[in-house]
Amino acid sequence: MTIGFMEVLLVKAKGLHETDLFAHMDPYVLLQYKGQERKSRVIHEGGRNPVWNEKFVFRVEYPGSGNQYKLDLKIMDKDVFSADDFVGQATIYVKDLLAEGAENGSAELRPHKYSVVRADQSYCGEIEVGVTFTRKEEEYMDDEIGGWKDSEY
Secondary structure (H helix, E strand, O other), rough: OOOEEEEEEEEEEEOOOOOOOOOOEEEEEEEEOOEEEEEOOOOOOOOOOEEEEEEEEEEEEOOOOOOOEEEEEOOOOOOOOOOOEEEEEEHHHHHHHHHHHHHOOOEEEEEEEEEOOOOOOOOOEEEEEEEEEEEEHHHHOOOOEOOOOOOOO
16 A cells, blocks of 8 residues: 555636625635545635635545545635535546556646536536645655654653
8 A cells, every 4th residue: 555645736716606696706615535625715705716826735545445536626605694605516536646656656637627517517617726646655654653653752
């Protein structure tokens, strides 16, 4: 089994479906990978074309448990007086990227545009995301020795 880190570069979105009637929406993204979740910052008045330029890191095991090697991106609209609105989602399948990174030490999917779809699978814009996987080197695989963290004392 290979352990490493998947770094996700959330660049921007374009042409999103506006959910607010009287103002521009305040979009953010929930990034999910195998039980791990990260949240981008909210782009106040970001509207249909928000720009994030944020990086997120996920711990990855390949091959790991289960066979769902997918990164889910859920775009939400932050609301103050009601529940946040679901704008749309995109899914990036990363199995080939992880396999290449496990073999070569690292692999990269340069920033690419992915379709954003609503719950009914209708198109509602695009999101630009880049993904990099870097294998953790063998000699540094365990930060713990015998169940105890290694100490300076």
